[in-house]
Amino acid sequence: MALDHAILVSLTERAASGYDLARRFDASIGYFWPASHQQIYKVLARMQEAGWVESTLQEQDGRPDKKTYAITPDGAAELDRWAAQPTEREALRSDFAVKLRAFRDARTVLADTRARRAAHAERLAEYEASEARFYPDPSALDGPDLGSWLALRGGILGERQGIAWCDEILTALEARGSR
Amino acid sequence: MALDHAILVSLTERAASGYDLARRFDASIGYFWPASHQQIYKVLARMQEAGWVESTLQEQDGRPDKKTYAITPDGAAELDRWAAQPTEREALRSDFAVKLRAFRDARTVLADTRARRAAHAERLAEYEASEARFYPDPSALDGPDLGSWLALRGGILGERQGIAWCDEILTALEARGSR
DNA sequence: TAACTCATGTAATTGGTTACATGATTCG
DNA sequence: CGAATCATGTAACCAATTACATGAGTTA
Numbered sequence: 565m566a567l568d569h570a571i572l573v574s575l576t577e578r579a580a581s582g583y584d585l586a587r588r589f590d591a592s593i594g595y596f597w598p599a600s601h602q603q604i605y606k607v608l609a610r611m612q613e614a615g616w617v618e619s620t621l622q623e624q625d626g627r628p629d630k631k632t633y634a635i636t637p638d639g640a641a642e643l644d645r646w647a648a649q650p651t652e653r654e655a656l657r658s659d660f661a662v663k664l665r666a667f668r669d670a671r672t673v674l675a676d677t678r679a680r681r682a683a684h685a686e687r688l689a690e691y692e693a694s695e696a697r698f699y700p701d702p703s704a705l706d707g708p709d710l711g712s713w714l715a716l717r718g719g720i721l722g723e724r725q726g727i728a729w730c731d732e733i734l735t736a737l738e739a740r741g742s743r
Numbered sequence: 744m745a746l747d748h749a750i751l752v753s754l755t756e757r758a759a760s761g762y763d764l765a766r767r768f769d770a771s772i773g774y775f776w777p778a779s780h781q782q783i784y785k786v787l788a789r790m791q792e793a794g795w796v797e798s799t800l801q802e803q804d805g806r807p808d809k810k811t812y813a814i815t816p817d818g819a820a821e822l823d824r825w826a827a828q829p830t831e832r833e834a835l836r837s838d839f840a841v842k843l844r845a846f847r848d849a850r851t852v853l854a855d856t857r858a859r860r861a862a863h864a865e866r867l868a869e870y871e872a873s874e875a876r877f878y879p880d881p882s883a884l885d886g887p888d889l890g891s892w893l894a895l896r897g898g899i900l901g902e903r904q905g906i907a908w909c910d911e912i913l914t915a916l917e918a919r920g921s922r
Numbered sequence: 923t924a925a926c927t928c929a930t931g932t933a934a935t936t937g938g939t940t941a942c943a944t945g946a947t948t949c950g
Numbered sequence: 951c952g953a954a955t956c957a958t959g960t961a962a963c964c965a966a967t968t969a970c971a972t973g974a975g976t977t978a
Contacts, residue, residue: 566838567965573845583929596840603966605931626975628929647845650855651838653862659745659830661775661897666752666826667890676830683832706919711846714915718840718908725904729897736893740885746937762957782938784959805947807957 567607568616570597572635572643575617577708579634582608595691595719608633616642670737677737681730688723691716746786747795749776751814751822754796756887758813761787774870774898787812795821849916856916860909867902870895 574585574593585608586601588594611617616639619631635643660680667673699705699713753764753772764787765780767773790796795818798810814822839859846852878884878892 565965566836566841569845570841573841576845581929582931586929593841593844596835596837596844598834598836600967601929602931602968606965609931624928627927628974630929643845644847647842647847648851650858651842653859654836654838655777656775656901657745657777657833658775658897659833661894662745662749662752662772663826663830664890664894664897665772665775665887666748666755666822667887667893668823668826672827673890679829680832702915703918708844708846710915710919711843711852714846714912715840715843717911718837718843721904721908721911722835725900729900732896732900733893736881736889739882740889744937760957761959779939780957781940781959785937788959803956806955807944807946809957 567597567599567603568611569643569646570599571604571607571611572616572639575633575635576640576643579632581630581632583630585633596715611639615639664733670741674734674737677730677733681727681734684723684726684730688720688727691720691723695720746776746778746782747790748822748825749778750783750786750790751795751818754812754814755819755822758811760809760811762809764812775894790818794818843912849920853913853916856909856912860906860913863902863905863909867899867906870899870902874899 570589570593571585574580574588580588582601582605585604586599589597589599589604608617608619612619612633615636617633618636619633622630622632624630660676663676664673695713695716699709699716702713705713749768749772750764753759753767759767761780761784764783765778768776768778768783787796787798791798791812794815796812797815798812801809801811803809839855842855843852874892874895878888878895881892884892
């Protein structure tokens with residue numbers, strides 16, 4: 565049920581509609597917890613039922629009405645309760661690792677690995693650009709900004725690790741290819 | 744539907760019962776695709792229906808009967824088909840990163856991070872022990888063994904990255920704590 | 923004129939988790 | 951005597967994905 569908390573975190577930063585949240589989840593917090601607009605609308609409805617968020621309807625002309633959600637004191641309390649609990653290790657499920665164990669033909673693995681490396685490099689560039697823009701002086705950070713920066717650092721290290729793994733695979737396969 | 748393929752990979756290595764597979768998934772391939780025995784039995788039934796695996800019943804005395812599953816030619820073909828397809832990037836969902844963004848109190852994050860670091864170190868030690876025992880001479884590897892080693896390398900790099908992230912967090916928080 | 927943005931959803935399905943069930947045998 | 955191991959499952963539930971739906975306004 566952590567999408568609940570990801571949405572609460574996002575609403576703490578600023579009130580938003582389901583649509584706004586869906587766009588935020590295309591980047592930012594969505595890098596660590598992806599979610600579709602359908603899923604977000606469902607969770608918002610459930611959380612409103614539970615009293616963790618409240619909505620105000622804004623009529624707009626020329627475009628659809630908008631429901632803006634804000635976090636309630638109960639929602640903030642729930643977020644605190646959740647944040648104080650220890651996090652259990654998240655299960656990793658890697659299609660790619662399973663595919664490596666199914667290894668038969670070097671060519672398909674090579675192509676796959678190169679594509680994967682490129683995707684990691686692209687994401688890494690985004691993260692590094694964000695870091696340079698929003699956190700130019702990390703030692704000055706404190707509170708929620710510090711947390712956001714540390715989360716981003718995790719993303720950066722993760723992408724670098726992904727690239728390093730791809731490079732090991734490419735090196736191993738290329739060494740064998742030329743033998 | 745990648746549990747299907749993870750099971751097929753495991754059955755390619757050796758025929759097994761649901762129970763055997765469940766134990767294998769507690770280690771080995773389960774490090775990259777965790778699965779419970781319930782889920783495994785369900786998928787085995789579905790794959791038998793589809794003709795990807797076949798089972799033979801073995802009666803045993805003093806203990807329950809055992810259904811041993813083996814991969815069929817159709818199953819092997821399906822595995823090849825799947826392995827030849829490009830892998831799309833797996834979505835990462837990190838409770839811990841979301842929790843960092845919810846950062847309020849340094850003490851709980853510290854405790855959480857230390858526990859997390861210890862879990863990573865433990866898993867890393869297992870991986871490194873496996874590497875030393877089963878792949879003492881990586882340059883000699885080929886075929887499926889090469890794939891398995893490369894998968895394990897990914898695990899090792901992942902745990903090291905996890906530790907490095909925890910260390911960055913601890914450094915940042917401790918620097919602030921003593922200020 | 924076709925595609926994209928803004929805005930909100932419902933319905934069906936899949937994959938996985940949690941809880942429950944049974945029953946003999948062996949180990950501490 | 952209680953816990954763990956061997957062995958197979960069913961049932962209920964939950965989170966997420968995919969497909970479908972509507973409709974005005976803007977941009978290429």
